[in-house]
């Protein structure tokens with residue numbers, strides 16, 4: 001019998017909701033445990049094996065000491081998968097990049113505690129190490145996780161969809177929220193979650209990242225039609241994707257970066273390493 005591939009799960013700055021989704025998924029897909037050997041998974045077991053071929057990494061890189069740990073994982077793993085929006089995009093963690101890091105630390109920990117915790121602007125892990133694949137979402141979609149594992153075990157390359165969420169939403173026969181007066185970022189957001197939020201009456205907030213041909217101008221017009229101000233629209237665009245948009249600098253489709261007097265965002269963008277919308281390697 002062939003040895004099972006050894007798999008490890010790691011967490012960086014995150015809420016650990018994606019790992020919880022994995023644990024939940026393993027309870028309903030017990031067969032996966034016959035196919036792989038999990039050697040490290042802090043949230044689910046106490047053993048810590050350092051011999052693994054596949055590493056799933058949850059969370060953003062938010063401090064200098066994360067970099068060394070990420071590089072060590074990359075050195076060991078044959079395949080690295082970014083697990084969830086924090087690792088894939090920087091996600092909600094990158095919202096703090098709007099402000100000087102000292103201000104953020106003071107706000108959270110107070111003047112006395114601000115130097116106790118190491119921190120710097122949040123980044124997706126692909127800015128530190130090469131990432132082979134990503135499972136987007138906040139949290140990840142469990143079916144996509146299972147499919148990704150199956151593909152990897154079959155030696156196939158998982159692909160991320162690059163069409164808008166609206167396609168899945170229409171297939172689900174939902175009434176369009178934007179037509180019902182509720183903001184939804186479906187037209188610019190990567191599909192793959194089966195339009196779960198609109199299917200439950202909530203507008204999409206873009207946690208899977210943007211499609212490569214996202215029409216931000218048209219999306220902004222739709223959102224203005226809901227009575228949202230440009231600042232409020234910027235906030236919607238950047239909830240999960242601040243890092244990607246900030247990295248675009250003055251080309252970002254944000255009113256605040258494009259010269260409406262809020263230059264702090266542009267300054268942040270210059271301070272950040274370059275990044276694009278390109279997802280990690282996708283076949």
Ligand code: SF4
Nearest residue numbers: 014017084085086138
């Ligand atoms: S992507 Fe969302 S659910 Fe997953 S760890 Fe980050 S904040 Fe939590």
Ligand code: SF4
Nearest residue numbers: 166169176177184186
């Ligand atoms: S509700 Fe959102 S995802 Fe669904 S069709 Fe309308 S804009 Fe697209």
Ligand code: SF4
Nearest residue numbers: 193197204205206207
């Ligand atoms: S509908 Fe949008 S916000 Fe909700 S899970 Fe899907 S991509 Fe994320």
